[in-house]
Amino acid sequence: MVWTPLHAKIHRTIRARQLFKHNQRLLVAVSGGQDSLCLIKLLLDLQAKWSWHLSIAHCDHCWRDDSQANAYHVEKLAKNWGVDFYLETAKEPVNSEEKARNWRYQALNAIAQQYNYQYIVTGHTASDRAETLLYNLMRGTGADGLQALTWQRPLSEKTTLVRPLLEITRQETGQFCQDFQLPIWEDATNQDIKYARNRIRQEVIPYLQTNFNPKVESTLAQTAELLQADVEYLEQAAQQLRAEAMMGNQDFVKLNRQILKKAPLALQRRVMRQVLLEILPDAPNFDHIEKLTALIIAPNRSQTDPFPGGAIAQVQEDWILIIDKV
Numbered sequence: 001m002v003w004t005p006l007h008a009k010i011h012r013t014i015r016a017r018q019l020f021k022h023n024q025r026l027l028v029a030v031s032g033g034q035d036s037l038c039l040i041k042l043l044l045d046l047q048a049k050w051s052w053h054l055s056i057a058h059c060d061h062c063w064r065d066d067s068q069a070n071a072y073h074v075e076k077l078a079k080n081w082g083v084d085f086y087l088e089t090a091k092e093p094v095n096s097e098e099k100a101r102n103w104r105y106q107a108l109n110a111i112a113q114q115y116n117y118q119y120i121v122t123g124h125t126a127s128d129r130a131e132t133l134l135y136n137l138m139r140g141t142g143a144d145g146l147q148a149l150t151w152q153r154p155l156s157e158k159t160t161l162v163r164p165l166l167e168i169t170r171q172e173t174g175q176f177c178q179d180f181q182l183p184i185w186e187d188a189t190n191q192d193i194k195y196a197r198n199r200i201r202q203e204v205i206p207y208l209q210t211n212f213n214p215k216v217e218s219t220l221a222q223t224a225e226l227l228q229a230d231v232e233y234l235e236q237a238a239q240q241l242r243a244e245a246m247m248g249n250q251d252f253v254k255l256n257r258q259i260l261k262k263a264p265l266a267l268q269r270r271v272m273r274q275v276l277l278e279i280l281p282d283a284p285n286f287d288h289i290e291k292l293t294a295l296i297i298a299p300n301r302s303q304t305d306p307f308p309g310g311a312i313a314q315v316q317e318d319w320i321l322i323i324d325k326v
Contacts, residue, residue: 001045006176010042010164011049017151019162020119025053027086027117029108032058032074032185035123038173039165041182043121044081055084057111057120059104061094064189073185086111097195105155112159124149124163127170130220131200140286143234147227166225169217238270245271253279253322257315260296268293279324281309295320 014020028043030036043054056078060071071087078085088107094100108120129149136145152162165173177184193199208216245259253275260268272292276284284307291304295315303314313322 001048002180003045004176004179006038006168006172007042007045009167011046013167014046014050014164019152019164020050020052023051023053024119025055025117026119026121027055027057027108027112027115028121029104029123030056030058030074030077031123031187032070032077033123033187033190034177034182034184035125035128035165035170035173037077037123037182037184038168038176039121039123040077040081041176041180042164044083055086055115055117056081057086057088057108059107060087060089061100061103062090063093063100064187066188070185070187073183077183084115086115097197105161109155109159113156118158118160120155120159120161122161122163123165123173125165125168125170125173126221127201127205127217129166129224130217131197131205133220133224134200134204135197142286143227143231147224147231149224150228166221234266234270235274238267238274241267242271242274246275252324255320255322257296257318257320265293268296275322276307279309279311279322280307292320292322 020026026043028036028040030040040054040056043052046052047054056074058071058074060067064070071089075085075087088111090103094103105120111117112120132149133146136148139145149163149166151164151166152160155161176182189195190198191202193202205217213219241260241263245256247254247256255271255275260271263271269289272289273284276288276292280288288307292313295302295304295313298315300315300317304312306312309324311322311324313320315321
């Protein structure tokens with residue numbers, strides 16, 4: 001085996017960040033593109049040091065004419081490498097980026113649960129991290145959205161999603177595939193600029209590289225890394241504040257305004273966001289969080305208009321009472 005600087009970097013990253021342990025069962029998501037091929041090759045080469053059980057999973061979204069051939073290409077690679085292969089095919093074509101991502105994670109999690117894999121591993125890179133930061137920034141988001149691609153996050157009680165390549169750029173994965181002559185499957189939809197992420201990849205990032213910073217992908221990825229630590233700290237602090245301020249049961253929630261008043265605005269907003277995440281049918285937006293936060297200092301008997309789903313918040317002396325009308 002040829003041991004490259006990229007092998008050494010990923011080996012150190014996995015060990016330093018404790019992404020995996022020895023003898024773990026890893027389900028590697030492989031699309032056939034350069035990032036996922038780079039990932040599976042690195043993990044296969046490191047397997048002897050870590051004693052992992054590696055398998056490949058491929059998700060066919062059925063939104064391209066060549067998707068079946070793509071799936072067969074990945075299956076053939078798995079066979080050549082001597083690893084188990086799992087294929088999940090969409091019953092109906094998945095025709096949007098968000099729906100595709102949600103379906104893909106559900107499919108991967110189902111495979112992992114059925115065959116007892118502790119980890120699902122994807123080939124997201126620093127380039128993906130930079131694009132996600134820009135995408136969410138332009139849509140309007142807080143720090144949570146800007147650091148959305150994290151090193152790991154739970155998909156279920158028994159399964160963790162891990163992204164070991166977040167310090168590697170797409171340029172580096174492409175060079176790695178070229179050096180090892182890995183057979184990349186070229187996905188035509190990656191060139192279609194009707195998709196927002198492709199426009200960011202093909203138009204925005206190159207413009208920023210040419211006119212502002214040649215290493216903009218790495219610097220944006222580093223920004224996401226810094227924000228991730230900030231978000232983790234603030235979330236923990238908000239959970240503690242929420243525990244101190246909240247009373248309630250399945251019919252209503254009560255928040256103590258006097259306790260919340262003493263906290264910084266950043267924590268007030270996070271407490272309200274955490275509460276709304278459990279009440280609303282979808283994730284709360286900025287306006288939802290702000291109108292609930294405003295009740296901390298509002299006059300007695302103030303109330304909000306209904307939130308999505310029908311819940312209403314109202315001030316009762318020292319308390320904010322949130323009543324689910326449904």
